[in-house]
Amino acid sequence: MNPLQIELPGLSLKNPVMPASGCFGFGREFSQFYDLSVLGAIMIKATTFETRFGNQTPRVAETPAGMLNAIGLQNPGLKGVLTNELPWLEKFDVPIFANVAGSQVEDYVEVAKEISKAPNVKALELNISCPNVKTGGIAFGTIPEVAKELTKKVKNVSEVPVYVKLSPNVTNIVEMAKAVEDAGADGLTMINTLLGMRIDIRSGQPILANRTGGLSGPAIKPVAIRMIYEVSQQVNIPIIGMGGIQHTDDIIEYFYAGASAVAIGTANFVDPLICPTLIKELPEKLAELKIDHISEIVGRSWKNEYL
Amino acid sequence: MNPLQIELPGLSLKNPVMPASGCFGFGREFSQFYDLSVLGAIMIKATTFETRFGNQTPRVAETPAGMLNAIGLQNPGLKGVLTNELPWLEKFDVPIFANVAGSQVEDYVEVAKEISKAPNVKALELNISCPNVKTGGIAFGTIPEVAKELTKKVKNVSEVPVYVKLSPNVTNIVEMAKAVEDAGADGLTMINTLLGMRIDIRSGQPILANRTGGLSGPAIKPVAIRMIYEVSQQVNIPIIGMGGIQHTDDIIEYFYAGASAVAIGTANFVDPLICPTLIKELPEKLAELKIDHISEIVGRSWKNEYL
Amino acid sequence: MIRQEDMTIISQKLIATGIYELILKGNLVNEMEHPGQFVHIRVNQQVAPLLRRPISIATVRQDLQTITLIYRAEGEGTSLLAEKKSGEKINVMGPLGNGFPTDDLRKGQTALLVGGGIGVPPLYELSLQLRSKGIEVIHVLGFESAEKSFYLEKFSELGKTYVATVDGSLGTKGFVTDAIEQEQINFDCLYTCGPLPMLRALEERYASKQGYISLEQRMACGIGACLACVCHVADDPTKKKYRKACSDGPVFRMGEVII
């Protein structure tokens, strides 16, 4: 038995480790380093209806154990992704999560409808939480009713399961999670980045051209773990956890908190081989901890709470 | 002219650097290391009406560039603080911010009323944002209307200016800030800790006995800077900034973001001399950056935005 | 007085599987007197690991101005510490806490020193000081396995030394309590340091005896300011009295606090 094999709504994965959206492009660059077929899945860069250039540079800034980014959803647009990126990815034996973004409901719906027809797209990841887009973006991710409506509309048109990516920049993450579950979401992915800023000491100005950006990396892991711990106890759909994962210990921590799979973002920039390395090390770590199958430990931190 | 001397509602400080509440006890331990009179002010440990033991241990856990704590407002209670702690602090030439906490409105009001009469208490810091107390605590800090009501009631009884300490665990920090400004708050202190968790790999259980805790330290600085940047543009009361300060560069960054003074929390645990060291180094840093007086640079990041 | 100092590493040696012996030199040694006190170490100047690490003082050599620490390299901080080489400096705060009282016993009486794993190191200086007062010492040291045991010869030079290992690879198979019973050891005062379950077992068995336990707690400040490391006081119906392991402890009279 493969101790890493997992089943999620709409897809069966050879392992629970996948690169997070926006940290892996459409895979081309990383295919120089390894065969992408080893991955559990790939979450591709956000796709919007129109081609987008995104924000001005600088678009990244380092922070203590973290980084800020304000890429601004740069992507080749629905047509570009359907024509050039997804077909290229077909040569790998790996399911794709298509990260769907937009400025208005119609954009999301149109992208979801079309991209969910691509043969290797096995699930959508509804990005209602990108902090770096001025129009709309963030509101979808912070008002439960709005998130619910959007999720419903996307569910109506999608040919594949829909996962909703939650923003951590909210007072009540459980409320958001329940709203999208009610709307029919098949799963959750969390967390997106925390809104942050860094100011340059010489110029007195924010380093990012967009001024604020999204905080990712190890710094945010405790916030992500806490949110997954809270949400996983209150919903009945699986969670793909992310935020600062660098080691197999981090993966185990996410599972204990309540995640059923994990995604690796920022760490890909530090070590392009991080995903295959973690996939390789994970069975050993499980053996060391006397865990037969990774699914056993989903939510262990709260399932054992009253033992 | 002293380039560090600043004026805040209700107090005139010889410098803008003070230890943050809960990270300095009532000063006794640090008085072994240096003369507390060098400090701009002292924010003492939260005082509640009753004596509190707080949470079970473990109460702290380390995280990447940060730490979690769930002390649970352990303190000797109003009477203990008035009898033993504040009189002892009188031997130092340093104004005290009394951090006021409670589980219900009446507690806050009672503590505020009495503690604001102490001769060395020059301001109150209303702690509406402690994430580690089960009853009430957090709600005061996340619902604008509730925060507003509480602030009004405390303002009514306080003999000294009232600063309100904001929680970062909210969707809209500006809304919270405006609510307490409307209620008559004289200033803001921000940020309190982000709610987080860490799970032990061996046991599968959260490290903290309280399960969740408050994240502090360098990891949270980008979030604090962003919030102060947003809030300082929307309110007319001064902000005392805190979150991960370790170097004079960090202090400058907080001022650029919009803070008028700063507090040092977690760094006191790493280096008990951090406050006097930063106070000593700050004039040099200002000279290097060609800043005549620290007040000049409050909000520079957004004041120059359209130059 | 508690101070911070950049102490110089004189030597760093692997003495058992995962266990290092670190010798540090500096003026701070002048302040160190009591066995059972500890130092708080900053392993680097970066933001991670953020907090200091508490490590007991295993021996003090005033003549050489050195202290010896023995620690297990396991997590992030101690693993980084293990990479340091002699000649490098390391920031140390100390001495912290109150040590084991050695005045309760008279010459000729017997002290039983019971250590478990990384609780063993502070007992070495304690044993030295008790011996120098003419007190007889018996050691019972518990380890996971033979390969993780250390300082057995050194302890043997000071007094009878029994060992228990969980896997039975050395001495009695089992826990220190098994060894004590097996050897039917008699003593006037118990001194112990190690994992909580061990301390609890000893406190229960020897409740009627005089003894001191050294308590491990997760710490932040190490000086009594943050209240991370508190424990309840025994027989306190208000449940509001407390002691801080860092500044009131880490050594407490058996029965003084709830463990």
Place this chain on the structure above:
Amino acid sequence: MIRQEDMTIISQKLIATGIYELILKGNLVNEMEHPGQFVHIRVNQQVAPLLRRPISIATVRQDLQTITLIYRAEGEGTSLLAEKKSGEKINVMGPLGNGFPTDDLRKGQTALLVGGGIGVPPLYELSLQLRSKGIEVIHVLGFESAEKSFYLEKFSELGKTYVATVDGSLGTKGFVTDAIEQEQINFDCLYTCGPLPMLRALEERYASKQGYISLEQRMACGIGACLACVCHVADDPTKKKYRKACSDGPVFRMGEVII
């Protein structure tokens, strides 16, 4: 092919105020060909500093299997790098990006190499390679001050070398553009690397000439995946075309991208 390797530090020297020369050895050197390419360095294995640091390759010695990097120790990452000693290992990813094309010029033609501050290093390998093709090289190097200048003799050995310093402590007082005008330098192709204002000034003045600029941008991945380092393409009315400094650059034909 791009790879990661733990390269060995052969030497690390302070060569000017705040400027270090670092020589690294490893198999990765086999992959390095083009002047203007860079490596992406992980200064330690901790979580902070989190990101790699991009540093240009200043020279390659295939025979010795070494590369030389020249960098300014200023921020957190480069300051930690400066503490490393020979014998230590350091994780290097590279070679990254496309270098300066050297095929545009014929033997006997003249190349003008203009560098500013830490933009100077990649020009050294470029100069070596141009010279080996029989192309004449002229260098104009700008620094803040004499004490921050470096490699002047080495450049002089390859061709005429003019210096400009902001404070006038060496060569022409002012910027590289002042020096070029003062010396009335003629050339067939311009190669330049340095701060943005310098690049802009050169592009403006020599718009009609052939030339290549090497662009600095804040980077995360360094391999073209994160889109941190993009720039707009010139003459693109849609404003949606872009180039990535890390993988399409860092060297661009003058006028190709908006800087």
